Amino acid sequence: MDLPVHRHEAGCGCYDRPAPPACTHPHYPPAPAAQNSGGGAAKWIGIGVGGSFLAVALSVSMVAFAIGAVSLTICVVVLRSVWADFAKEH
Secondary structure, X not given: OXXXXXXXXXXXXXXXXXXXXXXXXXXXXXXXXXXXXXXXHHHHHXXXXXXXXXXXXXXXXXXXXXXXXXXXXXXXXXXXXXXXXXXXXX
């Protein structure tokens, strides 16, 4: 079997890659870039300040609840004592 002798000269094309097949799917424009909302620091400062006020309000309400519970306990103890004294007399 006699094969022809191939000489690699400029532009012989034996090492060129074949062209990729043409695509048939539709091409859409790229999606728009996400916009930066801005004011990120101000938002977090506002959240921090609001959260701090909420925590202070919660702690003050818990103190008020505790004072009310202690006052109610003292009132019940005193009224029980008064009732016991009243019951002894009658």
